[in-house]
Amino acid sequence: MAASQFADSGADLTLVGIEKRFPGFTAIEDLNLEIPAGSFFALLGPSGCGKTTTLRLVAGLEEPTAGRILIGGKDVTSTKPHQRPVNTVFQSYALFPHMTILENVAFGLRRRKVSDPVNRAHEALRLVELDHLAARKPQQLSGGQQQRVALARAIVNRPALLLLDEPLGALDLKLRRQMQLELKTIQEEVGLTFLHVTHDQEEAMTMADTVAVMNKGQIEQMGAPEALYELPHTAFVANFLGQSNLFTGNVVESTSTVVAVDVAGIRVAVPIARAQRHTGAVTVGVRPEKLAIHRDAPATDSGRNTLGPGRVIDVSFSGVSTQYLVAIPGAGTVVVFSQNREFGPISHVGDDVWISWNVEHSFGLADVPD
Numbered sequence: 001m002a003a004s005q006f007a008d009s010g011a012d013l014t015l016v017g018i019e020k021r022f023p024g025f026t027a028i029e030d031l032n033l034e035i036p037a038g039s040f041f042a043l044l045g046p047s048g049c050g051k052t053t054t055l056r057l058v059a060g061l062e063e064p065t066a067g068r069i070l071i072g073g074k075d076v077t078s079t080k081p082h083q084r085p086v087n088t089v090f091q092s093y094a095l096f097p098h099m100t101i102l103e104n105v106a107f108g109l110r111r112r113k114v115s116d117p118v119n120r121a122h123e124a125l126r127l128v129e130l131d132h133l134a135a136r137k138p139q140q141l142s143g144g145q146q147q148r149v150a151l152a153r154a155i156v157n158r159p160a161l162l163l164l165d166e167p168l169g170a171l172d173l174k175l176r177r178q179m180q181l182e183l184k185t186i187q188e189e190v191g192l193t194f195l196h197v198t199h200d201q202e203e204a205m206t207m208a209d210t211v212a213v214m215n216k217g218q219i220e221q222m223g224a225p226e227a228l229y230e231l232p233h234t235a236f237v238a239n240f241l242g243q244s245n246l247f248t249g250n251v252v253e254s255t256s257t258v259v260a261v262d263v264a265g266i267r268v269a270v271p272i273a274r275a276q277r278h279t280g281a282v283t284v285g286v287r288p289e290k291l292a293i294h295r296d297a298p299a300t301d302s303g304r305n306t307l308g309p310g311r312v313i314d315v316s317f318s319g320v321s322t323q324y325l326v327a328i329p330g331a332g333t334v335v336v337f338s339q340n341r342e343f344g345p346i347s348h349v350g351d352d353v354w355i356s357w358n359v360e361h362s363f364g365l366a367d368v369p370d
C-alpha cells in the first residue's frame, strides 16, 4: 500500500469568532475551534444546530458574517472554494454512472491536469480496498462500495482537509458500523485532517479523536469522546451522548474535595473536580451503567451515594444486561443498566429496591434543566 505518499499532508483548521447570519436567523454564533493537523474531529449535534453550515463555511460555499477561517495557518476567509486545500464527501455521493470506478476517481485529476492520474487513482482505490473493481461501473457496486469510491475520489488529490457531511447516512446500520471503522483506519493511514459532521453520537464517539457537541449554533462542549461521556458539563451534552440520570437538588455543603447536594432529603456527593457549580440549585448526574441495584438498604459508605427505597416499575432483560426503571419518591424515575451476574433479573416489577453508585461517578452540571 502506498499510504506513505499520503502521510503527513494534513493541515490544522482554526475558526475564530465565526458568525453566520441568514436573513432573520443566526445559524452560527461566535464559533471558535482549533483542529490539529492529522486529527479526526467530529461535529456532533441535532438537526438544525448548524453543522452543515459550519462545513460550508470551511469549504467556502458560504461566507461568514464575522470571523476568520485559517487552514494550515493561512487565512482563507476570502479564498474561493476551489482554491482552498479542502474536499468534501457528502451523503449523496453522485458518481458518474457512465464512467468506470477508475475514471470516476481520476476525473478530477485529469481536469486539473495533474500528472499520472491513472496511477494516483489506483493508489487511492487500493487505500479503500477497491482496486480490484476499478473497471466496474458504479451501478455494479454496493452502496458501501460506492461510498468508498466517493472517499477515494475525495482523497485522491490529497486535500489537506477532508470534510465529511453525514457520509454514511444513506447506509444501513450494519454497513455504517463497518464503514465507521474503515474510515477511521483510512484517516490514520493517509494522515489527512478529517472534519466529520454527524447527528449520531455513537458514530462520532467511535471515530473521532475529538468531538465538539453543537447546540443552537454554538459549541456546548468539546473533548475526547470518553471525557465527554464521563464528564458532561450540561444536561444537553449528558443526554445527547447516551442516557443519564439527572437529579436536581440544592448544595448543602461545599468542601475542598466534595460538593454535597440534598436530593429529595438524601445527601448525594459529587467530587469537587467533577462539579461545574458549587452553590445553590444544581443538577447531579450519573450514567445508568454506573448504578448498582440492591434489594436491601445498603450499609452506609461515604464512598457511595445511595437513593431509596424506590419501586421497580419496569424490567427488561436483554441477555447481556437488564434495564430497570425505578421510581424514587422525590428523585424521579431512575434508569439502571445492570450486568447480569446471575441468570436473569435480580428484581421484579413491584419490588422495593435501593440504588447506589460510587461518588467518583457523579457529575455536577452547569445548568438545571426545566
Ligand code: ATP
Residues within 6 Å of the ligand: 022, 023, 025, 026, 027, 045, 046, 047, 048, 049, 050, 051, 052, 053, 054, 199
Ligand atoms: P441537519 O443535521 O438537519 O443537516 P445541521 O446541523 O447541518 O442540520 P444546518 O444545515 O447547518 O443544520 O442549518 C442550521 C440552521 O440554519 C437551520 O435552522 C437552517 O434552517 C438554517 N439555514 C441553513 N441554511 C439557510 C439559508 N440559506 N437561509 C436561511 N436559513 C438557513
